[in-house]
Amino acid sequence: MARAALALVQTDTKAQWTLSHGVSHSCAMESRQERSTIERPLVSVVDDDESVRESLPDLLREFGFAARAFSSPEEFLASDCVSQTRCLILDIAMPGMTGPDLQRELKLRRQQIPIVFITARKNETVRQRVLEQGAVECLFKPFSDTALLEALNTALRVN
Amino acid sequence: MxxxxxxxxxxxxxxxxxxxxxxxxxxxxxxxxxxxxxxxxxxxxxxxxxxxxxxxxxxxxxxxxxxxxxxxxxxxxxxxxxxxxxxxxxxxxxxxxxxxxxxxxxxxxxxxxxxxxxxxxxxxxxxxxxxxxxxxxxxxxxxxxxxxxxxxxxxxxxxxxxxxxxxxxxxxxxxxxxxxxxxASELDQRVAQRTRDLAAANEELRKEIAERRLAEERLRREERELKRSEAFLAEGQHLSRTGSFSWQVATGEITWSEQLYRIFEFEQDAPVTIERIGTRVHPEDLPLVIDMIDRARGASRDFEFEHRLQMPDHSVKYLHLVAHGIRDHDGRLEYIGAIQDVTQRRFAEEALGKARSELAHVARVTSLGALTASIAHELNQPLQGIITNAGTCLRMLAADPPNVEGARETARRTIRDGNRASEVVTRLRALFSKKDVTAESVDLNEATREVIALSLSKLQRSRVILRPELADDLPPVTGDRVQLQQVILNLFLNALDAMSGVDDRPRRLVIRTERDEGDRVRLAVQDAGVGFEPQGVDKLFEPFYTTKSGGMGIGLSVSRSIIESHHGRLWAAANDGPGATFSFSIPRVPARVTGAHSNRDIGTPAVSDTDAA
The missing domain is CATH 3.30.450.40 (GAF domain)
Incomplete structure (x- = not known):
């Protein structure tokens, strides 16, 4: 699991060890890595499936985005990436807080991040509901890279 | 002096x-x-x-x-x-x-x-x-x-x-x-004696009167009770829509209760005869009723069957008849029985059956849908990984300069996700192949009777005359009772379906059990249905082969595989007359029952139980 429960992460901005609660991803670290290609929009991925968290960020970077992956909505909310995220790729069904739960939570926090939902369960009713709630797109797994890119472009135009 | x-x-x-x-x-x-x-x-x-x-x-x-x-x-x-x-x-x-x-x-x-x-x-x-x-x-x-x-x-x-x-x-x-x-004293004595006599006589008389009054009271009470119970009986018959009858077979004399006249909508003035009853029996059920009457005339027996009436206004009534045959001292046969009008119950049952089958269909579809969704979910996750990684890999190789290291990494992930998908499939197979064949001692007669009992109402609704010919000396077999009953039920239902369009002859169904050669037991289901083309015999048992519009065509194929897992044989043969006979024959004690990955003890212990019984 990439999800680092109680992992010690050293950040470069603060030269100290901080005890994280498994949710401390640092967008600063990411942004330093991406500094050469500065002003790349950040796309965050929230999915409990490891292979998605592994493969999608690489594809997103190939597309020219900055990318971060989180294993749960809670982890994403606890990170400092929320305000910098230009687009959120969000799984629907997850243990604990679900994708639509996060969608509502962000709305409450007035965080207007465009969301592209992805799900392994093909359910038109659910798709319709999240779209009505303001999602840019809802893709059924397995989706193609071009379908994702199209959705991302739509999302960034909205943004 | x-x-x-x-x-x-x-x-x-x-x-x-x-x-x-x-x-x-x-x-x-x-x-x-x-x-x-x-x-x-x-x-x-x-x-x-x-x-x-x-x-x-x-x-x-x-x-x-x-x-x-x-x-x-x-x-x-x-x-x-x-x-x-x-x-x-x-x-x-x-x-x-x-x-x-x-x-x-x-x-x-x-x-x-x-x-x-x-x-x-x-x-x-x-x-x-x-x-x-x-x-x-x-x-x-x-x-x-x-x-x-x-x-x-x-x-x-x-x-x-x-x-x-x-x-x-x-x-x-x-x-x-x-x-x-x-x-005077004599007179007194006589008077006293007479008085005593009179008193005694009087006492006697009083007792007699009291006894007579008691007897009359008793009689009146009995009369009242008799009237009451007659009234109860009539009321009970009326409420339960049940009438009673007796039938002297030799003289043809038939006695009916009032309620029966009401059920059959006959005037009570004319005597009831078999012929008169026949005018009310539904034309399609007439062969069944005539067959029953013929069999009843032959030998004393107990009956229970259902048939329909067609009333003058063409409405249909469903009757449930139970009769008990007895012989008097002179050996004359008489039947005493009850007939219940079960029309309402039948309609309710039909509605219930329809609702139930719809519900079962919905449940099946729902559970199949849920199963499909969960299989799809399990497979879609690694598939997504494969597609994304493969896409990334292509993009990395297409870059200038190509990101070979990244491409290599994503290709590795593609292979890993491919394996993951394969594992999902393996797990699914394992999930569905978990059915072991359980080995127990099975009395095929008893198993058959249970199947008959379960399908009795369907048999009667299909107006099928069932004749069980179950061997008395049938030894038990070792196997999976439920699976064998599935086979019997399947053969039954096939027979009913084969006869559903038959109206020109009795829909006769014979189920027979008997000992077979080589310490085997055979069960045969013989119908009078449409039969099959001789050249089509082999096709019958192929999966998804069906002659029925509503069937899936997997019943006989599954049945055959069950019988084969019992080391037995299932085959079909055309009858000399109309219809077909499906039979299976299985060894009493198979050397070893093949339960694919059975972790159970197969065979012997259950058999010894039965031998002791």
Whole structure:
């Protein structure tokens, strides 16, 4: 699991060890890595499936985005990436807080991040509901890279 | 005075005479007063006072009385003696002895008694005067005696005579009184007896009346109860829409309850006959009913079946009939039974069955959908990884310069996700191949009966005449009871389907179990349905082969695989007549039942159980 429960992460901005609660991803670290290609929009991925968290960020970077992956909505909310995220790729069904739960939570926090939902369960009713709630797109797994890119472009135009 | 000659007294002195006469008058008054004393007395008391009075009054030495039979208890004798005489006589003065002596003198006939007897007793000089009591002496006699020579004087005779008369009257009265008393007492006794008798009779009568009243009461109560139970029965028949009947097979005489007339909508005036019933039976069920009646005529048996009626207005009724056959002393066959109108229940059942099958369909579709969704989810996750990684890989290689290291990494991930997808498939297969064949001792007859019981209503609804021919000596087999019942049920349902369009002949279904060669047991299901083309036999058992519009075509294929897992054989054959017979034959004790990955003990233990049973 990439999800680092109680992992010690050293950040470069603060030269100290901080005890994280498994949710401390640092967008600063990411942004330093991406500094050469500065002003790349950040796309965050929230999915409990490891292979998605592994493969999608690489594809997103190939597309020219900055990318971060989180294993749960809670982890994403606890990170400092929320305000910098230009687009959120969000799984629907997850243990604990679900994708639509996060969608509502962000709305409450007035965080207007465009969301592209992805799900392994093909359910038109659910798709319709999240779209009505303001999602840019809802893709059924397995989706193609071009379908994702199209959705991302739509999302960034909205943004 | 003793020994002196008693002469006539000399002329008296007038003064003496006056005294004598005065004394005489006094005595007379005393004698005349006696009856007043005697009133109500017994004869013995009367004579006793008389004797005492005479003895004292007349200075007698002896006075004796004999009453012949004053109160019907034999003669009474009584005697009074002056003390002097007693001493002189030295005799006992017992009345009987004196009486005997006197009898000697007096004789039996009172008419011949001398007025006076001298020297009568014991040689003593004693004069006795016998006096008759009653005109003819019929009451008795009084004998007065004195040793005086001048006895009896004139006044003495008078006094004795008057006393005798008085005594006669007194005794007469006493006798009458006594008789009256006796009669009265007898009467009293009779009355008392009669009264007792009457009371007893009365008591008897009262008891009888009470018993009769009880009996009548009982009878009335029984009548009431009978009427009530008749009313209950009629009401019960009416409420349960059940009528009862009896049928004398030999005479054809049929007795129906009122409710049956109502169910069949017959007028109650005409007698019920088989023919009349036949006019109401639904044309499609007529062969079934006729078959039943023919079988009932043959041998005494118990029946339970359902058939339909078609009423004059073309409405349809469903009837459930139960009948019990009995033979009387002369061996005549009679059926007694009940017929219930189950139309409403049948409609409800049909609605329920429809709802249930719809529900089952929905459940099947739902569970299949859920299963599909979960399989899709399990597979879509690694597929997404494969597609994304492969896409990234291509993009990295297409870059300038190509990112070979990144491409290599994403290609590795693609392979890994491919393997993950493969694992999902393996897991799914494992999930569905978990069904082990359980091995237990199975009585195929019993298993068949259960299947029949389960499908009874379907059989009857399909108007199929089922004839089970289950061998009595069928040994148990070892296998999976539920799976074998699935096979039997499948063969059953196929047979019903094959006969569903048959209307020109009875829809006869025979299910037969028997021993087969080589320690095997065979079960056959023979229908009278549409049958199959001889060249199509092999195709029958192929998966997804079906001749039915609503079927999936996997029943026979699954059945065959179940039988084969029991080391048996399932085959089909065309009948000589219409229809087909599907049979399977399985060994009693398979060497080893193939349960794909069965972790159970197969075979022997369950068999030994049955052998013991």
């Amino acid at each position: 003793h020994g002196e000659a008693q002469l006539e007294p000399p002329a008296e002195h007038p003064a003496d005479e006056i005294r004598r006469l005065q004394r005489c008058i006094n005595d007379l008054v005393s004698v005349l007063a006696l009856p007043a004393i005697w009133t109500g007395s017994e004869p013995s008391q009367i004579v006793s006072t008389l004797l005492d009075a005479l003895l004292g009054m007349l200075h007698l030495d002896l006075v004796y009385v004999r009453l012949k039979d004053p109160v019907g208890e034999g003669p009474i004798e009584m005697v009074r003696c002056a003390l002097t005489l007693k001493l002189a006589l030295k005799l006992t003065t017992r009345p009987q002895e004196i009486g005997e002596v006197l009898d000697h003198w007096l004789g039996d006939d009172p008419q011949k008694w001398p007025p006076l007897v001298r020297n009568a007793i014991g040689g003593e000089d004693i004069s006795i005067v016998p006096l008759r009591l009653g005109l003819q002496g019929e009451i008795g006699v009084i004998v007065a005696g004195s040793q005086r020579t001048d006895f009896p004087g004139q006044t003495e005779r008078l006094l004795l005579s008057v006393a005798a008369n008085q005594a006669s009257i007194g005794l007469q009265e006493a006798r009458l009184l006594s008789q009256q008393k006796r009669v």
